Amino acid sequence: MRRAVVLLSGGIDSSTTLAIAKSENYAVTALSFAYGQRHKSELAAAKSLAQDLGVTDHYVVNIDLRVFGKSALTDDIPVPIHRSHEEMARDIAPTYVPARNTIFLAYAISLAEVREADDIFIGVNALDYGGYPDCRPEYLNAFQNMARLATARCVNGDHSLRINAPLLNKTKSEIIRIGFDLGVDFAKTVTCYQANEDGLACGQCDACILRRQGFEINGLIDPTRYVGPKQIT
Amino acid sequence: MRRAVVLLSGGIDSSTTLAIAKSENYAVTALSFAYGQRHKSELAAAKSLAQDLGVTDHYVVNIDLRVFGKSALTDDIPVPIHRSHEEMARDIAPTYVPARNTIFLAYAISLAEVREADDIFIGVNALDYGGYPDCRPEYLNAFQNMARLATARCVNGDHSLRINAPLLNKTKSEIIRIGFDLGVDFAKTVTCYQANEDGLACGQCDACILRRQGFEINGLIDPTRYVGPKQIT
Numbered sequence: 001m002r003r004a005v006v007l008l009s010g011g012i013d014s015s016t017t018l019a020i021a022k023s024e025n026y027a028v029t030a031l032s033f034a035y036g037q038r039h040k041s042e043l044a045a046a047k048s049l050a051q052d053l054g055v056t057d058h059y060v061v062n063i064d065l066r067v068f069g070k071s072a073l074t075d076d077i078p079v080p081i082h083r084s085h086e087e088m089a090r091d092i093a094p095t096y097v098p099a100r101n102t103i104f105l106a107y108a109i110s111l112a113e114v115r116e117a118d119d120i121f122i123g124v125n126a127l128d129y130g131g132y133p134d135c136r137p138e139y140l141n142a143f144q145n146m147a148r149l150a151t152a153r154c155v156n157g158d159h160s161l162r163i164n165a166p167l168l169n170k171t172k173s174e175i176i177r178i179g180f181d182l183g184v185d186f187a188k189t190v191t192c193y194q195a196n197e198d199g200l201a202c203g204q205c206d207a208c209i210l211r212r213q214g215f216e217i218n219g220l221i222d223p224t225r226y227v228g229p230k231q232i233t
Numbered sequence: 234m235r236r237a238v239v240l241l242s243g244g245i246d247s248s249t250t251l252a253i254a255k256s257e258n259y260a261v262t263a264l265s266f267a268y269g270q271r272h273k274s275e276l277a278a279a280k281s282l283a284q285d286l287g288v289t290d291h292y293v294v295n296i297d298l299r300v301f302g303k304s305a306l307t308d309d310i311p312v313p314i315h316r317s318h319e320e321m322a323r324d325i326a327p328t329y330v331p332a333r334n335t336i337f338l339a340y341a342i343s344l345a346e347v348r349e350a351d352d353i354f355i356g357v358n359a360l361d362y363g364g365y366p367d368c369r370p371e372y373l374n375a376f377q378n379m380a381r382l383a384t385a386r387c388v389n390g391d392h393s394l395r396i397n398a399p400l401l402n403k404t405k406s407e408i409i410r411i412g413f414d415l416g417v418d419f420a421k422t423v424t425c426y427q428a429n430e431d432g433l434a435c436g437q438c439d440a441c442i443l444r445r446q447g448f449e450i451n452g453l454i455d456p457t458r459y460v461g462p463k464q465i466t
Contacts (some may be wrong), residue, residue, distance in 0.1 A: 036304075055412070061297065062297065064295065065343075096383055096385060097343075098342075098343040098344075098346035098347055099339055099340075099342045099343035099346060099383055099384055100343070101351075101383070102342060102379070102380075103336070103339040106332055106336040106338075107332075107336060108338040109332045110298070110332035111331075112330040113331035114331055117421060133383060133384060133385055133387070133388040134382075134383050134384075136382070138382055139379070139382040139383055142375070142378050142383075143379050143383075145290065145375050145378070146335070146372070146375035146376050146379045147335075149369070149372040150334070150366060150367050150368060150372055150375075151331055151332055151367075152329060152366055154366070155366040156366070200268045216361055221259040222440060
């Protein structure tokens with residue numbers, strides 16, 4: 001049985017990616033990260049979603065990205081709200097965490113070596129979040145090239161590492177359709193950049209706006225629970 | 234003034250690398266990692282060596298590599314002792330930590346983004362530790378290629394990241410000569426793979442053997458303090 005390490009944050013994209021890996025009959029090790037002061041509810045979601053999908057091998061690594069500061073996801077910078085698609089596309093959002101995916105993927109290749117996995121799955125997509133440099137195909141290709149030179153299993157063994165990003169060119173609505181068809185329980189997923197400890201969403205940040213629109217396009221009910229009245233621009 | 238992030242473990246190689254970066258007039262941010270149950274004395278050495286070289290910006294990141302196990306440096310696997318150069322060169326040593334340098338360098342590029350540094354220095358060398366895949370030039374080149382695609386500063390700004398490994402092709406004796414000439418206080422450096430909490434060395438592991446021979450070739454006194462009688466093969 002082929003083994004894969006799947007990065008799982010507890011959002012729609014990573015949960016759908018996990019469901020894809022399971023549907024392709026991989027034996028899965030899920031890998032989540034506890035970092036910064038936000039997103040604790042995401043981690044609870046990740047644990048529950050992994051259980052739902054029959055994943056018993058789930059690592060949670062504590063990392064402190066706050067030491068590097070400079071992001072609305074880990075620091076006291078406000079999360080931007082009520083932004084249009086044009087505004088989202090214009091600049092790198094302040095929710096960008098420097099080299100976050102590189103740190104996450106570095107841990108993933110370490111775990112892949114120990115677990116004897118040839119495949120890593122990551123739920124990045126280049127369309128909705130075009131502003132993040134580490135969500136682009138050229139970045140992922142370069143990481144894969146590096147990873148194949150980095151570990152004993154690849155260099156001395158008869159193995160190769162693949163970085164799989166099955167959602168890379170999907171829109172949010174396409175991702176929601178795939179996850180829905182694979183039975184992901186979206187009521188558990190946490191998308192909001194500033195969800196509270198119970199996983200209640202703000203309804204106003206980029207992530208909330210893109211999620212809501214993705215459900216609407218599919219004619220699906222978004223089971224997100226909100227902190228207060230939604231104000232979708 | 235050019236700024237650099239320098240990975241500093243507290244051993245001879247990283248201390249000499251730090252001295253090289255300082256001699257090239259970089260404003261330096263030192264980056265060390267606390268991991269596993271060993272090497273606490275290395276971290277104390279790193280702090281003292283950074284102070285000696287006038288580095289006031291020194292980050293220590295806690296990471297738990299033990300979750301990934303499978304290494305004599307982080308787990309309960311014995312450190313091999315009394316090995317010849319031939320034995321060291323034959324296989325990847327059990328002191329190999331899967332993807333360690335990739336994780337370290339991933340944090341370094343994150344910190345480089347925040348500190349607005351274009352240069353990262355790492356004290357790896359490919360000769361004495363040929364068995365580690367992530368100490369080879371082809372690995373470092375691939376990492377640099379990836380890093381240039383990973384961060385906003387490189388992708389959207391007018392900057393590029395360089396991974397500098399000035400000791401890559403040096404022997405241990407050459408490194409000791411360089412560090413000596415740059416005034417590194419080798420009495421503070423901790424080399425041993427299984428140094429105790431006070432930094433006392435075993436005198437028997439690969440790292441101790443290579444260090445001692447490096448000092449001998451230079452006709453220098455090795456100021457290493459040992460736990461017990463030295464048994465150099």
